[in-house]
Amino acid sequence: xxxxxxxxxxxxxxxxxxxxxRCVPISNHLYFYWYRQILGQKVEFxxxxxxxxxxxxxxxxxxxxxxxxxxGSNFTLKIRSTKLEDSAMYFCATGRGREGYNEQxxxxxxxxxxx
Amino acid sequence: xxxxTQLGSHVSVSEGALVLLRCNYSSSVPPYLFWYVQYPxxxxxxxxxxxxxxTLVKGINGFEAEFKKSETSxxxxxxxxxxSDAAEYFCAVSRSGSARQLTFGSGxxxxxxx
Numbered sequence: 734x735x736x737x738x739x740x741x742x743x744x745x746x747x748x749x750x751x752x753x754x755r756c757v758p759i760s761n762h763l764y765f766y767w768y769r770q771i772l773g774q775k776v777e778f779x780x781x782x783x784x785x786x787x788x789x790x791x792x793x794x795x796x797x798x799x800x801x802x803x804x805g806s807n808f809t810l811k812i813r814s815t816k817l818e819d820s821a822m823y824f825c826a827t828g829r830g831r832e833g834y835n836e837q838x839x840x841x842x843x844x845x846x847x848x
Numbered sequence: 849x850x851x852x853t854q855l856g857s858h859v860s861v862s863e864g865a866l867v868l869l870r871c872n873y874s875s876s877v878p879p880y881l882f883w884y885v886q887y888p889x890x891x892x893x894x895x896x897x898x899x900x901x902x903t904l905v906k907g908i909n910g911f912e913a914e915f916k917k918s919e920t921s922x923x924x925x926x927x928x929x930x931x932s933d934a935a936e937y938f939c940a941v942s943r944s945g946s947a948r949q950l951t952f953g954s955g956x957x958x959x960x961x962x
Contacts, residue, residue: 774954775954776892776955791949831948832948834880834942835948841889841891
């Protein structure tokens with residue numbers, strides 16, 4: 734069964750450093766999402782991406798964050814200058830269709846620890 | 849705006865007992881509702897979803913949920929718990945139009961006792 738994969742599974746970085754989290758979507762999916770979950774808190778939407786541009790983004794997704802699909806396969810989330818409060822589990826999700834009833838398939842997550 | 853409330857951050861049941869995990873939603877338009885399960889060190893896996901076709905929705909692993917508009921609820925049930933059901937369960941809401949992102953509840957950790 735096809736699945737979403739994410740690398741690395743765990744990333745430790747120093748405050749102020751840039752990190753890139755990578756996701757390989759399911760091959761025929763066109764809609765891509767990033768969510769994050771700070772320890773003990775809800776899973777929160779960050780951004781959605783379709784047709785090589787951002788469709789929607791939350792208030793969390795400020796200028797420190799960016800997304801791209803550089804080679805048509807990987808979907809990446811970049812955090813330019815990490816802060817302590819960026820420590821969280823980051824989930825990539827992908828979906829086939831546009832409408833809200835379409836299932837989103839989640840990857841296993843990347844645990845980001847900012848020291 | 850849409851939101852989801854999950855009552856009970858931790859629920860414990862005995863093996864073979866009924867599982868009931870509660871979810872209430874708030875949405876200004878008819879919602880799409882989802883239950884996801886997360887096993888340790890894994891991603892979120894869809895259990896079932898409500899998309900207005902039928903109010904009683906059956907999912908994987910023997911789970912089902914009933915959409916009750918009058919109560920704004922979408923509680924998850926399973927008649928007989930199994931040890932392998934121990935996991936964290938998330939209720940989520942989406943809607944048609946531009947807001948396709950999922951809004952999640954805070955999750956319920958289910959423990960199954962032998």
